[in-house]
Amino acid sequence: MPAELTIYVVRELREHWLQALDAGGGEPFALAAGGVEQVDAAGLQLLLALRHTLAQQGRSLLLQAPSAALRSACLNLGLGTLLDCPPDTGGAA
Amino acid sequence: MNPMPDESGFVREVLPVFVHEAQEQIETIEQLLLQLEDEPADRELLDALFRCAHTVKGSAGIFGLDAVVGFTHHVETLLDRLRAGQVALSPELSTLLLRCNDQIRALVAAALDAQPEAAEAAAQREQLVALLCEAAGEDLQAGAPAGLAVVIAGPEQPEPIGQALPGATRRWHLSVQFGVDTFRNGMDPLAILNYLRRLGDIPALVCDTSGVPALEPLDPESCHLGFEFGLLTTAARSEIEAAFEFVRDDARLNLLAPEAGLSEFVALIEALPEQPRLGDMLLSVGAITHAQLQQALQAQAQARASAGQAAPLGAILQSQSGVSPQVVEAALQKQSRQRQGAADERFIRVHAERLDAVIDLLGELVTASAGGLLRARQCRQRELVEANEHISALVEEIRNATLQLRMVPIGETFSRFRRVVRDTAAELGKEVTLEVVGAETELDKSVVERIADPLMHLVRNALDHGLERPERRIELGKPAQGRLTLAASHEAGTVLIRIRDDGHGIDRERVLQRAWERGLLEAGHRPSDAEILKLIFEPGFSTAEQITNLSGRGVGMDVVRRNIEALRGTVSLHSQPGQGSCIEIRLPLTLAIIDGFLVGVGRSKFIFPLEAVLEVIEAREPPAQGRTRGLVELRGHVLPVLSLRNLYGLEASGSDRSSVVVIQAGAQRYGVRVDQVLGQHQTVIKPLSQIFRSLRGMAGSSILGNGEIALIVDVNTLCQLAGQEGLAGPGRSETQPKPALQGLSA
Numbered sequence: 001m002p003a004e005l006t007i008y009v010v011r012e013l014r015e016h017w018l019q020a021l022d023a024g025g026g027e028p029f030a031l032a033a034g035g036v037e038q039v040d041a042a043g044l045q046l047l048l049a050l051r052h053t054l055a056q057q058g059r060s061l062l063l064q065a066p067s068a069a070l071r072s073a074c075l076n077l078g079l080g081t082l083l084d085c086p087p088d089t090g091g092a093a
Numbered sequence: 094m095n096p097m098p099d100e101s102g103f104v105r106e107v108l109p110v111f112v113h114e115a116q117e118q119i120e121t122i123e124q125l126l127l128q129l130e131d132e133p134a135d136r137e138l139l140d141a142l143f144r145c146a147h148t149v150k151g152s153a154g155i156f157g158l159d160a161v162v163g164f165t166h167h168v169e170t171l172l173d174r175l176r177a178g179q180v181a182l183s184p185e186l187s188t189l190l191l192r193c194n195d196q197i198r199a200l201v202a203a204a205l206d207a208q209p210e211a212a213e214a215a216a217q218r219e220q221l222v223a224l225l226c227e228a229a230g231e232d233l234q235a236g237a238p239a240g241l242a243v244v245i246a247g248p249e250q251p252e253p254i255g256q257a258l259p260g261a262t263r264r265w266h267l268s269v270q271f272g273v274d275t276f277r278n279g280m281d282p283l284a285i286l287n288y289l290r291r292l293g294d295i296p297a298l299v300c301d302t303s304g305v306p307a308l309e310p311l312d313p314e315s316c317h318l319g320f321e322f323g324l325l326t327t328a329a330r331s332e333i334e335a336a337f338e339f340v341r342d343d344a345r346l347n348l349l350a351p352e353a354g355l356s357e358f359v360a361l362i363e364a365l366p367e368q369p370r371l372g373d374m375l376l377s378v379g380a381i382t383h384a385q386l387q388q389a390l391q392a393q394a395q396a397r398a399s400a401g402q403a404a405p406l407g408a409i410l411q412s413q414s415g416v417s418p419q420v421v422e423a424a425l426q427k428q429s430r431q432r433q434g435a436a437d438e439r440f441i442r443v444h445a446e447r448l449d450a451v452i453d454l455l456g457e458l459v460t461a462s463a464g465g466l467l468r469a470r471q472c473r474q475r476e477l478v479e480a481n482e483h484i485s486a487l488v489e490e491i492r493n494a495t496l497q498l499r500m501v502p503i504g505e506t507f508s509r510f511r512r513v514v515r516d517t518a519a520e521l522g523k524e525v526t527l528e529v530v531g532a533e534t535e536l537d538k539s540v541v542e543r544i545a546d547p548l549m550h551l552v553r554n555a556l557d558h559g560l561e562r563p564e565r566r567i568e569l570g571k572p573a574q575g576r577l578t579l580a581a582s583h584e585a586g587t588v589l590i591r592i593r594d595d596g597h598g599i600d601r602e603r604v605l606q607r608a609w610e611r612g613l614l615e616a617g618h619r620p621s622d623a624e625i626l627k628l629i630f631e632p633g634f635s636t637a638e639q640i641t642n643l644s645g646r647g648v649g650m651d652v653v654r655r656n657i658e659a660l661r662g663t664v665s666l667h668s669q670p671g672q673g674s675c676i677e678i679r680l681p682l683t684l685a686i687i688d689g690f691l692v693g694v695g696r697s698k699f700i701f702p703l704e705a706v707l708e709v710i711e712a713r714e715p716p717a718q719g720r721t722r723g724l725v726e727l728r729g730h731v732l733p734v735l736s737l738r739n740l741y742g743l744e745a746s747g748s749d750r751s752s753v754v755v756i757q758a759g760a761q762r763y764g765v766r767v768d769q770v771l772g773q774h775q776t777v778i779k780p781l782s783q784i785f786r787s788l789r790g791m792a793g794s795s796i797l798g799n800g801e802i803a804l805i806v807d808v809n810t811l812c813q814l815a816g817q818e819g820l821a822g823p824g825r826s827e828t829q830p831k832p833a834l835q836g837l838s839a
Contacts, residue, residue: 007276010313018308041282045305046313053308076290077283078300078320 001031005043005070013043017050027059033066039073047082108204111152115161115201118145122194126187127511133182143172149197153204154349160218161200167222168193171229179230186228188519191512193221262293262327265348270301270319272343277314280340286320288336293326445538448498455492456686456777460796462488463775467799489775492686496537500682503581503590504532506545510552514577517556524563524573525556530580536588540680543660544590547653551592551676552577554650559596559674569671571595587662588682593675599668601625607634623760626666630654658809661687661702661792689776689795691803692754693769695743698803700776700795705808707755707762709770722815725753725764734764735815740790758812765811778805790814 002009021029029050051061063070066083074082125142129135146169153161168190174180196218267289271282289295301319305311324333330348337346466481507529518525560566560575567573578593601622608614608628628634632651657664662680681687689700710727721739725732734753737743753764778793785791792807 007281007314014308014311014313021308039283041318042276042313042316044283045316045318046308046311048302048305049308049311049313052305056307073283076286077318078298078322079302 001033001036003035003037005036005046006038006040007042010042010046013046014049017046021053021057028062029054029059030062030064033063033070036067036070039070041077044073044077044079044082048079051082108156111156112201112205115149115152116198118149119194119198119201121145122149122197123191123512124508126190126194127515129182130184130187130515136176139172139176143169143176146172149201153201155347156204158200158204161197161204164193164200164218164222165197167225167229168197171225174229180228184519189221189224189228191516193225196221262325265324265326265330265333266322267324267333268319268321268345268347268349269337270304270345271316271340272345273315273317274343275316275340278340278342282316282318282320282340285336285340289324289333292328292332292336293324295322295324298322443498448495452495452499455488455495456779458488459492459686459775459777463797464799496682496686499538500535501538501541502533502535503541503588504529504534506541506548507532507579507581509545510549510579513549513552514556517553518575521557522562523556523560523575525560525575525577528576528578530578531582534581534583534588536680536682540588540660540682543656544662544678544680547656547678548579548590548592550650550653551678552579555592555594555596555674555676559594559598561597583682584679588680590678590680591675592678593673595673598670598672598674599626599629599666600670604628626668627760629666630664687776687778687805689774689803689805690754691771691774691797692752692765692767693771694737694767695745697737697741697743698771698797698801699737699767700774700803700805701754701756701765702805702808703773705756705758707757710753710755710764712751712753712766723766727755727764732762732764733815734766735811736766738766738768740814756808756812758808761812763812763815765806765815776803776805 002013005013047061047063054061061082063083066074071083074080122142122145125138125145129138129142132138146165150162150165150169153165171180171186171190175182175186180186199214200218269282275282286295286298299321301321302317304317304319306317326333333348334341334346337344462481462485466478466485469477469481472478511527514525514527555577560577561569561571563573566575576595578591580591580593582589604625605614605619605628608625608631609616609618611633613628613631613634614620630650630653632649634649634651654664657678657680660680662678664676664678666674666676668674688703690703690706692699692701710725712725721736723734723736725734732753732755738745751766751768752770753766754770755762755764774797776795779795781788781791781793785794790807790811791804793805795803795805797803
C-alpha cells in the first residue's frame with residue numbers, strides 16, 4: 001500500500017487491486033500496511049469495498065503491520081474490524 | 094431548530110402532511126382520553142394513548158419542532174406512569190390531559206405559521222408542565238427511560254431542547270448518512286468525526302457499511318458511508334450541527350437531543366431508509382445488542398419450526414431481551430404499514446380542491462348536455478334526441494357518483510362533541526351521557542363543515558338549558574345522569590339530525606311571557622303549541638333567566654336557524670314538558686345540485702326547488718296593476734300570492750295568462766304568480782356574485798342549457814316578502830334592484 005490512502009489515489013488504487021485480484025494470489029489477500037501515513041474516509045471505504053469483494057470470493061483481507069495512522073483512522077471511523085486478523089493467519093498485526 | 098436546514102424546501106412541502114397526520118393523532122388522543130373516563134383501567138386504551146403521544150412526539154422530532162417534542166415528553170411521562178399503574182386516572186387528571194392535548198394541538202398548528210409564540214401561551218404551557226410533573230410524582234426527573242443517559246429539563250425550565258442546562262455534559266445521539274458527493278466536494282467524514290471528538294466524547298460508534306458496494310462496481314470517489322454514534326458533550330445543538338455545515342447539502346443528519354426518550358429512537362426507525370429488516374433497525378440505533386438480536390432470530394426460527402408459523406420477531410425480542418416495547422412496536426408498525434400498503438391502496442387521499450374542480454366541471458357538463466338535448470329536440474331528429482338522452486343519463490350517473498365522493502360520515506363531527514359535552518357538563522355541575530346514533534350517516538363535506546357550529550350551539554344549549562342538575566333530577570324521579578342523544582339518519586333525500594335531551598322540556602308559559610315582553614307577539618295572544626315553540630328561533634329571543642357563559646354567548650337560536658337555512662335546511666323543535674326536547678334539523682345531501690322547477694316571468698327565468706313546489710294553479714284573474722301582493726282562493730282557503738314581475742319590476746308579458754305556483758316554506762304556504770311554467774330542471778347552483786347578495790328572495794343562479802341565466806328562488810325569504818305588510822299595499826317594487834335583474838335576464 002502506498003503512503004497515501006486518500007481520495008487522491010483511490011481511483012488508481014482500485015485499478016491496481018482489481019488487477020491483483022485477477023492475478024489470484026494467496027489467501028488471505030495481504031497488504032503491507034506499515035507505510036501508510038495519510039488516511040481518509042474515501043481510502044477506508046475503498047478497503048471496505050475490497051474486503052467486500054474478497055468475501056464474495058470466500059477470501060479475507062489481511063492488513064499487515066498497519067501503521068499508527070491507519071490504525072487510528074480505522075478506530076476513529078468505527079472500522080476496527082478492518083484491523084482484525086482473518087482466522088488461521090496468526091497474529092500478523 | 095431544523096436538523097436539515099438546507100432541505101427546508103422539502104420540509105416546507107412535507108410539514109403540512111405532518112401537521113395533518115399529527116392532528117389526526119391528537120384527535121385520537123382526545124377520543125381515547127374520553128373513552129378512558131368510562132374505563133379508567135383499560136390497558137389497551139392506555140397503550141393506544143401512549144402510542145399516539147409517542148407518534149406525535151416522534152414525528153415532531155424529525156421536523157425539529159422542539160416545543161412540541163419538549164412538551165409532549167412531559168405528557169408522555171405522565172402517561173407512562175398511568176400505564177405502569179403508579180398513578181391512577183382521576184377526572185382531574187383526565188381534564189389536565191385533555192388540556193395538554195389542546196396545548197399540543199396548538200403547538201402543532203403553530204408549526205405551520207412560524208410566528209413567534211406569545212409570552213402568554215408559553216406561560217400557560219409552563220403551568221401545564223408544572224401540573225404534569227406534579228401529577229406524575231416528584232421523581233419525574235428519574236422517570237426517564239432506562240438505558241439512556243437522559244437529562245430532563247426541570248419543570249421550571251421548559252426551554253427548548255438544545256438550550257437547556259448549559260454547561261452540563263449531555264448525551265446526544267447522531268445518525269448520519271453522508272451524501273454521495275461528499276468526497277468529491279472535498280469533505281472527509283473522518284475529519285468531521287475527529288472534529289466532533291474535540292467537542293466531546295464519542296463512547297460508541299457504528300459505521301454503516303451496508304451501502305458500500307464491492308470493488309468492481311464501486312466508484313471510489315462516491316461516498317456510501319453512514320454512522321450511528323453517541324456524543325457526550327457540553328456543546329449546544331447548534332455547535333454540533335456546525336460540524337456538518339459543509340456536508341449538509343446532501344447528508345442526512347438526525348441529531349437526537351439528550352432529552353430524547355425512546356420515542357426519538359422510534360422516530361429514527363421511522364425515518365431510516367425503506368424496509369430494512371426489523372432486527373437491523375433496532376440494532377443500528379443501539380436499542381438492542383447484537384447478541385440479543387441473534388438470540389431472537391434463533392427463537393423465531395425455532396418457533397417457526399414448531400408452530401409452522403413465524404412468531405412475530407417483535408414479540409420474541411420483547412419477551413427475551415427486555416427491549417422497550419415502544420421501540421419494537423414502532424419498528425413493527427413500520428413494517429406492517431409497508432406490508433399493508435397494498436390493502437391501503439383502496440383509499441386515496443384527495444385534495445378537496447381537486448374534487449371541487451371536477452364537480453364544478455361536472456356542473457358545466459350537466460348544463461352542456463342539457464343544452465345538447467334541447468337543440469336535438471328542436472331539430473326533431475329522433476336518433477339525435479336518443480343519443481343526447483343517453484348522454485344526459487350517463488352524465489347524471491357520473492354526477493351522482495362524483496357527488497358521492499364528497500360524502501363523509503357525520504360521525505367525526507359528532508365525536509368532537511364528546512369533549513364539548515364533557516367539559517360543558519363539568520362546568521355546569523351536571524352529569525350527562527352522550528349517545529350517538531347513526532354516526533355512519535353520510536352527507537356532503539361542505540354541509541358537514543358548515544353544520545358543526547350550529548350543532549355545537551344546540552348541544553350546549555341542551556346541556557345548559559335543557560338538562561336539570563343531578564339533585565333536581567333525583568327529586569323528579571329521573572336518573573341523576575342526564576341523557577343527550579345525537580342522531581343522524583337519511584330520510585327521503587335529506588339528512589335528518591336530531592338532538593334530543595331528557596331534561597325539563599320547554600316551558601311554554603315562559604316562552605309566551607317572554608314573547609309578549611319582547612313584543613314578538615301581541616300581548617295576551619296565545620297561538621298554537623307549535624307556534625309557541627317556533628318563537629324560540631325568533632331574533633332577540635332568550636328564555637335563560639341566568640345567562641351563562643356557555644349558550645348565552647350572544648349567539649341566539651335565530652342565528653342557528655339562519656345558518657341552517659343558509660344550507661337550505663330546516664330546523665324544528667319538539668318538546669314534552671318534563672320529558673325533554675328534541676330539535677330536528679333537515680339538511681340537503683349536497684349543496685351543489687338541486688332538482689329545480691323552472692318558470693318564466695317575461696323574459697326572465699326563475700327556479701324553485703322542486704321539493705318546495707306543491708302544485709300549480711291557473712290564475713283566474715289578472716293581478717291588479719303594480720301590486721306586488723295579492724290573495725287567491727284555493728279550495729276554500731286564502732292563499733297569499735306574490736307577483737315576481739311587480740316585486741322585481743320585470744317587463745310585461747304579451748299574454749294575459751298566468752299561473753300561480755304554490756310553494757311550501759316551512760309550515761307556510763304561499764303562491765307565486767308567473768307567466769310560464771317550464772317544468773322540472775336539473776339545476777347546478779352557482780352562488781350569486783357579491784353585488785347581487787343584497788337581492789332578497791334569491792339564493793343563487795344557474796345557467797340553462799341554452800345559455801340563459803335563471804335565478805334560484807330562496808323560498809324562505811320570499812315567504813317573508815309574501816307575508817309582509819298584511820299582503821297588500823303598494824309593494825316594494827321601487828326599492829328592489831331592478832336594473833341588476835334586467836341586466837341578468839338579457
